[in-house]
Amino acid sequence: MAKKKHIFTPVSEKEVTRAIVDSFARQFIEYVESDCLIIGGGPSGLMAGRDIALKGVKTLIVERNNYIGGGFWIGGYLMNKVTVREPAQKVLEELGIPYEKAVKGLYVADGPHACSKLIAAACDAGVKFANMTIFDDVVLREGNRVCGAVVNWTPVNALPREITCVDPIALEAKFVVDSTGHDACVVKKLEERGILKTVGFGAMWVDQSEDLVVEHTGEAHPGLIVTGMAVATTYGLPRMGPTFGAMLLSGRKGAQVILQKMKKK
Amino acid sequence: MNDFIRPIPSVIDLYEEGDLGNLNIFKIGEYLEEEMHIPFRLRGNIYKRSSKKRREGVSIELARIKVKDPGKRFVSEVPLHGEVDYEKRRISDSHWKIFGILYEGVFYQEIVSNLIFKQRIDLNRCIILFTNQLFGTWDRVTHRYHARVSLYGFPNLISLPGLVEAPAKPKAFYLKKQMGTPVEWLKEEYREMFLDHGDSRMTEVLKGYAMQALLFHLTGDPFCADRDCRLFNSHWQEEVLHSQMDGKYEFCPRHEKILKGLRERR
Numbered sequence A: 001m002a003k004k005k006h007i008f009t010p011v012s013e014k015e016v017t018r019a020i021v022d023s024f025a026r027q028f029i030e031y032v033e034s035d036c037l038i039i040g041g042g043p044s045g046l047m048a049g050r051d052i053a054l055k056g057v058k059t060l061i062v063e064r065n066n067y068i069g070g071g072f073w074i075g076g077y078l079m080n081k082v083t084v085r086e087p088a089q090k091v092l093e094e095l096g097i098p099y100e101k102a103v104k105g106l107y108v109a110d111g112p113h114a115c116s117k118l119i120a121a122a123c124d125a126g127v128k129f130a131n132m133t134i135f136d137d138v139v140l141r142e143g144n145r146v147c148g149a150v151v152n153w154t155p156v157n158a159l160p161r162e163i164t165c166v167d168p169i170a171l172e173a174k175f176v177v178d179s180t181g182h183d184a185c186v187v188k189k190l191e192e193r194g195i196l197k198t199v200g201f202g203a204m205w206v207d208q209s210e211d212l213v214v215e216h217t218g219e220a221h222p223g224l225i226v227t228g229m230a231v232a233t234t235y236g237l238p239r240m241g242p243t244f245g246a247m248l249l250s251g252r253k254g255a256q257v258i259l260q261k262m263k264k265k
Numbered sequence B: 001m002n003d004f005i006r007p008i009p010s011v012i013d014l015y016e017e018g019d020l021g022n023l024n025i026f027k028i029g030e031y032l033e034e035e036m037h038i039p040f041r042l043r044g045n046i047y048k049r050s051s052k053k054r055r056e057g058v059s060i061e062l063a064r065i066k067v068k069d070p071g072k073r074f075v076s077e078v079p080l081h082g083e084v085d086y087e088k089r090r091i092s093d094s095h096w097k098i099f100g101i102l103y104e105g106v107f108y109q110e111i112v113s114n115l116i117f118k119q120r121i122d123l124n125r126c127i128i129l130f131t132n133q134l135f136g137t138w139d140r141v142t143h144r145y146h147a148r149v150s151l152y153g154f155p156n157l158i159s160l161p162g163l164v165e166a167p168a169k170p171k172a173f174y175l176k177k178q179m180g181t182p183v184e185w186l187k188e189e190y191r192e193m194f195l196d197h198g199d200s201r202m203t204e205v206l207k208g209y210a211m212q213a214l215l216f217h218l219t220g221d222p223f224c225a226d227r228d229c230r231l232f233n234s235h236w237q238e239e240v241l242h243s244q245m246d247g248k249y250e251f252c253p254r255h256e257k258i259l260k261g262l263r264e265r266r
Helices: A013-031 A043-054 A089-095 A111-125 A154-158 A185-192 A206-216 A229-235 A245-264 B025-036 B052-064 B081-092 B105-116 B160-165 B171-178 B183-189 B202-219 B237-246 B253-265
Strands: A033-039 A059-063 A081-085 A100-103 A106-110 A128-131 A133-140 A146-153 A169-178 A218-221 A224-226 B011-017 B040-045 B102-104 B125-131 B134-139 B144-148 B156-159
Touching: A013 A128, A033 A043, A033 A146, A043 A059, A043 A111, A043 A245, A059 A133, A059 A169, A081 A089, A081 A111, A081 A245, A089 A106, A089 A111, A089 A245, A106 A111, A133 A154, A133 A169, A133 A185, A146 A154, A146 A185, A169 A185, A169 A245, A185 A218, A185 A224, A185 A229, A206 A229, A206 A245, A206 B081, A218 A245, A218 B081, A224 A229, A224 A245, A229 B081, B011 B025, B025 B040, B025 B202, B025 B253, B052 B081, B052 B105, B102 B105, B102 B144, B105 B134, B105 B156, B125 B202, B134 B156, B134 B160, B144 B160, B156 B160, B156 B202, B160 B202, B171 B183, B202 B237, B202 B253
Parallel strands: A033 A059, A033 A169, A059 A128, A169 A224, B011 B040, B011 B125, B102 B134, B125 B156
Antiparallel strands: A081 A106, A100 A106, A133 A146, A146 A169, A218 A224, B134 B144
16 A cells, blocks of 8 residues: 655754744844834834835844734724725835725725735834834933833743733834834833823824824934834823824835934944 | 094004905995095004014914813913914915914904004004904803903904804704714704805804994994894894894994984994
8 A cells, every 4th residue: 555645845843943943032032133123013103114024124023922013904893894095095005915995095904815915015014013012111221312121021021020020021123113002101111211202192183193293203302112002002192093194104104214313324 | 332432543453364265354344434424444464564573472372372171260381382383384474274263352352452552542543353263252141251252342352253153053953963863864954044154144244233333432332232233232043034134124223323323323
């Protein structure tokens, strides 16, 4: 009787483990120091990361969840359609995301399609990810310049300290981006230290908040760029609602600010 | 109406802030001149005569007077670098379109006043600033900030987005919006019942508000209780459109008489 051929090449368990550890460790060692460390892998962080990585900037995105994409998978009220207002549909076109016109100036795309394409675009551009990794603190240097982040595994952070007393580790970067959404975790950490003061976001006003978020995107503190909804929290701007155009354009503007500052350096 | 009447100003100075869309300030000036026989001057952008250093100072002042929580009394705070930078860019660009920040109206007025009057307020000039920014004042009854169309004083401020956002739209608009009807559809359905940004009726409507400003300058009392009079203090969009566009007369008989008296004093 002829021996049945395997579909897959036989590999032992230990080799699988070695491959994971080795690949992870090599990448992690390389990215312990990067040009740009983005905290939060939602649409604005992904967009910023994608744009700067395309220009050869060494970029690591830290994401507390297992999945990347933040709220971009889902529109409002658990419905997986995402909307963007003109001119953000041009970004959808650029990323190859199909969309349709809802009313004049408003476009709708499938959340899963839009989000997966954006993640893929960031990966293709060369962005690396540390998912299941939670931001814990900032690394500060002379003049309180932000130049890194202290992180830990998300599950470690989620358990009571009595069970998991695991110290975090630090990552260094020339620039840190706070794209953690309404939480504005990095900015809040600076606030805890008395370096910055935020006020939280105001009431929802879709019409105006998108413009304001993009216009306020930039360096909020030396070394710290703020993008996306973290901008609204930092500057007390109106809440945005289920539209994503400003997330994409804010990420893009954040990238422009970083590239400009890197050029000056 | 106060018994006290200030001297008639020799000129009405009309200033602008930001992109005012299709608003025709010249026509408003002509209207005031025709009604009150006081000449007007178009003074252009409010910041254009300020030096770079002065504008930087004003940027910091403006960044300090943002009302971030309309439900709480305003507290001035040290602004963030990003907020000052935003203001700097905004006031340096006479075509700036973006708005949405609610400024503390009284402080806003003070900043503008310091830009216009070198030392003392000059009552010989009636100043009206048309702005594309939004300001509000604290309401002692409701204990919260409310956006305003106008803030009369020295100078007078009139806000274009305030004209859209401050007077309430028809009740049905809000009910349907709450039920989930897209705003774009509602705007289409109720188009005739409220003003929207860039509305072609703005110039006509703001003639009445400019007259209120001038009357405040002259008498300290800009309003009328008659909803057919252009000096009516409207709280609803329908009232705005009625008093400014479809009222029985330009001014009620009482105000017509007062304005005639003022004209004759000149």
